[in-house]
Amino acid sequence: MNANITIKTATPGDSHEIAVMVGELLSEIMNTIGVQAFNFDLEETTDRLRDFLNLEKYFVFIAHDEGKKAVGFLALYESHALYAEGSFGTIPELYVRPEYRSNNVGFRLVSQAKSFSVSRGWKRLEVTTPPLPQFDKTLAFYEREGFAISGGRKLKVAL
Incomplete structure (x- = not known):
């Protein structure tokens, strides 16, 4: 598929369209790993994203x-750490619909x-991919885009 793709900054009005793709992303991950790793509710995700965008805590x-069909999205948020020498960006979600992959949409x-990160004065961008063979293509994509493995594993605890 060789479509004319445009990229724009999302507004709160785009929240539902993006939330649908978040559901697709999470379903794809869970189908790949065979584990119900995420809870997803379209309405809650739409409302949460709208709030994040309105508060300028999340950039999409x-x-x-x-x-005019949405074919992908990338989300960012600002983080702060001493090891990172100040403010930096984290990519929590990047998704391109399967039929648009290999068309430079992710790039x-x-x-x-x-x-955007440079304009904000961030020192770096970080992203986490699962350390599983099923995500080797994802890792290779990020490495092609200049990301380097920095060690460690992402861990979580529910509160």
Whole structure:
């Protein structure tokens, strides 16, 4: 598929469209690993994203094809750490619908995120991928985009 793709900064009005893709992303991850790792509710996710965007706590870039269909998105948030020498960005979600993969949509979303990060004065961008063989293509994509493995594993505890 060789479509004319445009990238724009998401607004709160885009929340439902992005939340649908979040559901697709989480389903794809869970199907790949065979574990119910996430809870997803479309309405709650839409409302949460709208709140995050309104508070400017979350920044999202959305890709559309020439038919105005949403084909992917990348989300960012600002973090702060001494080890990172100040403020930096974290990419919690990047998703491109399967039929648009291998069309530079992910590359363009990451490029937009890098430009945005520079404009914010962030020192770096971080992303976490599961350390599983099923995600080797994802890891290879990020490495092609200049990301380097920095060690460690992402851990969580529910509160």
